[in-house]
Amino acid sequence: MLTIGRLASYAGVTIRAVRHYHQIGLLPEPERDASGYRTYDADAVVRLVRIRTLAEAGVPLAWVRELLDADPAAFAAAISEIDRQLRTRIRTLREHRRRIALLGCGDSLAVPAEVVDYLDRLRAIGAPEAVIEAERDAWILVAARWPEAIPAFMADKVAQLADPKVVRLYRLVSRLAENSADDALLRETADAMIDLFEQAAARGELDWQDEAMPDAAFVRLLDSFVDGVHPAVGRLRELIAERGWIGWNRVERRAP
Amino acid sequence: MLTIGRLASYAGVTIRAVRHYHQIGLLPEPERDASGYRTYDADAVVRLVRIRTLAEAGVPLAWVRELLDADPAAFAAAISEIDRQLRTRIRTLREHRRRIALLGCGDSLAVPAEVVDYLDRLRAIGAPEAVIEAERDAWILVAARWPEAIPAFMADKVAQLADPKVVRLYRLVSRLAENSADDALLRETADAMIDLFEQAAARGELDWQDEAMPDAAFVRLLDSFVDGVHPAVGRLRELIAERGWIGWNRVERRAP
DNA sequence: TGCGGGGTTGACGCTGCGTCAAGGTCAAGC
DNA sequence: GCTTGACCTTGACGCAGCGTCAACCCCGCA
Secondary structure, three states: OEOHHHHHHHHOOOHHHHHHHHHOOOOOOOOEOOOOOEOEOHHHHHHHHHHHHHHHOOOOHHHHHHHHOOOHHHHHHHHHHHHHHHHHHHHHHHHHHHHHHHOOOHHHOOOOHHHHHHHHHHHHOOOOHHHHHHHHHHHHHHHHHOHHHHHHHHHHHHHHOOOHHHHHHHHHHHHHHHOOOOHHHHHHHHHHHHHHHHHHHHOOOOOOHHHHOOOHHHHHHHHHHHHHHOOHHHHHHHHHHHOOEEOOOOOEEOOO | OEOHHHHHHHHOOOHHHHHHHHHOOOOOOOOEOOOOOEOEOHHHHHHHHHHHHHHHOOOOHHHHHHHHOOOHHHHHHHHHHHHHHHHHHHHHHHHHHHHHHHOOOHHHOOOOHHHHHHHHHHHHOOOOHHHHHHHHHHHHHHHHHOHHHHHHHHHHHHHHOOOHHHHHHHHHHHHHHHOOOOHHHHHHHHHHHHHHHHHHHHOOOOOOHHHHOOOHHHHHHHHHHHHOOOOHHHHHHHHHHHOOEEOOOOOEEOOO
16 A cells, blocks of 8 residues: 555656646545545556656646546547647747747837838938837837738838938928927928828829728827827927828828 | 727737736736726837737747847847747657657557567467456556666566466466366466476576565555456465465565 | 626636645654 | 654645636717
8 A cells, every 4th residue: 555655656746746636536536544644556556657648748637537548539539639739839839939030129029020121211311219219119000900011001101212302301300309499490391291291192192091091090099109209299280280281190181 | 098998909919918917017007097997008009019029929928028128138048048948848749749649548558568569468378358457557557667677577578478387377377267266276376386486486587586676565566466356366375375485576485 | 778888806717736834644763 | 752854634825828707887879
């Protein structure tokens, strides 16, 4: 007759594991001796070893009991099902490895490569860091909702940067970032933006905005990044609104 | 301003996950509105997306917080550590797959291949099923404690089966299994066993028993399988003991 | 006013044990 | 007979990352 400790050591498991198996009914509770100790016989060791054999092969304990006395067909079926699950988990972990290898750090975390490229171009034409961060955050949101649309969006945005008017606007914004009290500069910036808005309207580029961004609340959310860039943005928004334009990420002409 | 549901849907996570991140301090608790609803801003979405990006790459949540504002060097170090852990887990699962593919079912569960072979030979010479089961269970215990010793043990046991005396003994045992009341048969079996014991003793085969099986309690445990085969085994043990021999798996000569 | 679809906190469940906590038991040495 | 140390007992929390009730509040709409 064995104590729990000897049983466990014969089977190569911990005492805690044995008690756990009792608790979940995998190993029957044996007789107790006068002092309450569990007393095991050799059959318990055999059963325990079999339990471990299955458990160490990745069989969930919940399935072990049925497997221990399953006929060959059921056994084989269960084994192949468990193997399937193991394969799935391995695939998941491999996917994790793939993703973790792609992770950039800090700024570029959660930002698709196309967006990183676009932000670099913005930086190259002298956009202020605050603007770039706002763009980055906004594109993080867009990428989370429509990851597949990012390449097209970015191709579009990069193409826009070829327009000298756009570059000039960013220059103005950059100067404004350093001297936001300059009212003439503010007006000049507003003019430049409206010029671009009107150009876009003339080319019909505003017409498919609704399809690209169908969610008004989401667009307001994106706008909030722009508003957070600098206090002067509020003034800018007012100036532009006075001239009948509303919105940053989806612009509309309204009665002034 | 967003409710928790919109926040979650923008970031592609469940509401429960967001609350969980609050609970573990990964995402700061936002302001509440008059009715107690949490009100989020766009920055919360960005942070949440970043958390998900890391979590979906297999980063444990406990590490996400530090990673979110780690410098590139620390970030890279953490990433490589996490990748190491992922590789370890993949190796573990692959080992599970390997083992599960090797699992026999029912009888052969937890029995090494060499033992299966030996049991088949026993069956071939006509050993009764009860004896084979007892052998099987005993070898399960031995294999659990000294798996590396099994091939040598089995080579030895298989070699023994070449001895006609051993084969004859199993024949007797087999007849005894069918007719345990036959006293003459019982005595003949005892004689056959003692003959083998003495032959082994003469060849010095009993001398290294202690080295092979140093644990007396363990040997008693193995013996208990033999005792459980059939009630007649008890009679057999007495008969043999009268002639000065004790034990099944490790035999000793004692003063009768 | 009722209904459906939000939101709130609190708590248990899952997996397979590890790890205290707070004791009772046993064999051995003094 | 007493201590010591190794072993046994039950009970309960902890772990990772949420899923899933339960029980209740809030809001807009017919």
